[in-house]
Amino acid sequence: MKITCSQAELVKGVNIVTKAVPTRTTMPILQCILIDASANQIKLMANDMEIGIETIIDGRIEERGIIALDASIFSNIVKKLPDSQVVITTGESFQANISCEKANFNINGMDGENFAYLPVIPRNEPVVISEFTLKEVIRQTIFSIADNENNKLMAGELFEIHGSRMRVVSLDGHRISIRNIELKSECPDYKVVVPGKTLNEISKIIPGSYEENVMIYITENHIIFEFGQTTVVSRLIDGEYFKIEQMLSSDYETKIRISKRELLECIDRATLLVNPGDKKPIIMNVTDGNMELNIQSFIGSMNENIAIDKEGRDILIGFNPKFFIDALRNIDDEEITIYMVNPKAPCFIKDDDNKFLYLILPVNFNAA
Amino acid sequence: MKITCSQAELVKGVNIVTKAVPTRTTMPILQCILIDASANQIKLMANDMEIGIETIIDGRIEERGIIALDASIFSNIVKKLPDSQVVITTGESFQANISCEKANFNINGMDGENFAYLPVIPRNEPVVISEFTLKEVIRQTIFSIADNENNKLMAGELFEIHGSRMRVVSLDGHRISIRNIELKSECPDYKVVVPGKTLNEISKIIPGSYEENVMIYITENHIIFEFGQTTVVSRLIDGEYFKIEQMLSSDYETKIRISKRELLECIDRATLLVNPGDKKPIIMNVTDGNMELNIQSFIGSMNENIAIDKEGRDILIGFNPKFFIDALRNIDDEEITIYMVNPKAPCFIKDDDNKFLYLILPVNFNAA
Structure with a gap:
């Protein structure tokens, strides 16, 4: 593999995907960022098996290939490189060379073929919401989820869609936070519980513009957020959410x-x-x-x-x-x-x- | 005691003196800030027995008195008050009332008479140096002191004055840092070792202006820094500093x-x-x-x-x-x-x- 891209573009991509790198894991491959230049785009990817993030960065592919690099080492190196063009080359036994101006790093990578790719999920009609609104909705509800071992549903937020209305609910047994949003168009009905961790990470990487939209695709077990060049896939939390109507x-x-x-x-x-x-x-x-x-x-x-x-x-x-x-x-x-x-x-x-x-x-x- | 001063003035004073409040101590009185309004100035004071700081704040004394208040509680309260006039009153058994606009706090204080006042030290001719220079000199040398249990001298910096030259030295066994400064006037010869902790705290509270000077008074066991309305008194480290000439x-x-x-x-x-x-x-x-x-x-x-x-x-x-x-x-x-x-x-x-x-x-x- 041989690719060239700007340091700024690389930093942007790495900052996005590292949100899905687990802090602790027994599988070293999960602590990697995958660089996938096997087709005609440069994709960065990370996946902790609960949440997976993929983002496309601008750059030139001179030789196709894939490589998995330790996320922490790779992101530290990339951030400290000069603001210039970066060339990443792979050699024998998954050695990677990262060079930028006169700086030259050699680090050991892993076989990208062993990486846990994101699940391929069929996409129905999306729920469309502006980046700004999604970011606001998360901020205004995420504080009242609970990290309750006994009840996994409290660690998530209810996303309930009915007609052109979306309601987002979080609760921890002492309080309930609700946000209602008018969607731009009618959608099929959905009622799913999205992990709080996913929402936290999403709200950090969404730029938050009024004009740009996020496409949300919902399936039985997964939710997908698509915005800009980035795709986030997350598992949903299983189970029936709390009945809150009688309290309201x-x-x-x-x-x-x-x-x-x-x-x-x-x-x-x-x-x-x-x-x-x-x-x-x-x-x-x-x-x-x-x-x-x-x-x-x-x-x-x-x-x-x-x-x-x-x-x-x-x-x-x-x-x-x-x-x-x-x-x-x-x-x-x-x-x-x-x-x-x-x-x-x-x-x-x-x-x-x-x-x-x-x-x-x-x-x-x-x-x- | 009853005093009135602006919240901003109080915050400024508290931020200065808290640098001398010990993080851990067996003597509760040392964890206090003393408010001394027993004469015609409002003085704030703290003292961990190694370093003592005193600063005068602007305000009005309506009833003279002194009180010692827990530094952490007092400074937290003062920082969160509205930007307005603050009235501090003491009542029976060292109760203190802090009021500002419509907010009203009552906290327990301690007898100011039990406070460890700064030692009274005779002052000879001072070494005069601009706030800016002192701050720079500390920054440029403090990183190479060592926290070496076996050698207390390494935890300090040599201040050596000869004629109109001052030399500041720090070392840790692997490196030496030296700064030479030309003083504005001739001084008597001194060769003392100032604790690194004192210099660290000093460099945080000196405003660092080119125009304003710091007066440094040196005695056998103490060093005093005077700037603005603030006085810092510190013990010196005992002993003969390392001979570095042969290495240079x-x-x-x-x-x-x-x-x-x-x-x-x-x-x-x-x-x-x-x-x-x-x-x-x-x-x-x-x-x-x-x-x-x-x-x-x-x-x-x-x-x-x-x-x-x-x-x-x-x-x-x-x-x-x-x-x-x-x-x-x-x-x-x-x-x-x-x-x-x-x-x-x-x-x-x-x-x-x-x-x-x-x-x-x-x-x-x-x-x-």
């Missing part, structure tokens, strides 16, 4: 309009007094026009007042401050609306357009 | 002029093939007009050529690449001169003005 009541006793920034900064300050691990609630005392926030811990106490618009009853209610911080950090609106029922029922943060909904369970506290 | 021969057999950037980037790339721990040398093959660099390891091999100006004999010599990288990163010149004698004698990187000198010992290698 729209009744409320108290409705609050509040500045997101003020509330977030206040709760953020309050958590200074809480050691990670001890579960001290932040207590909200909601009265006409005012929310008093209060936290008490072994370190000390804090209280602060925020002006609000309130409809309905006064309420005294406690929350895990982290859950509020996570939701507030991911809402882009300046003013938010919070709906509460009673100190033991979940509260909702949602917008009028039904784009997002965050449900947070309150915690018990002694209202001394 | 100016004879050479080979003299090389080379681009610093090219050499640095090449050695930097070469180290990609070296796992931390295995000591693979970088081998320099110096011939007329050319330096060929070569490294071989279990991972692979690299070679690269750099154009040079050479006087004297050809030489084949090996070095620990890290030592070269450290020195080259801290030299600001674009072209450097390297002097070599033979493959077993130290090499020197030095400038014509005698501002800096880096001595590096070569390592053995098999010139197969």
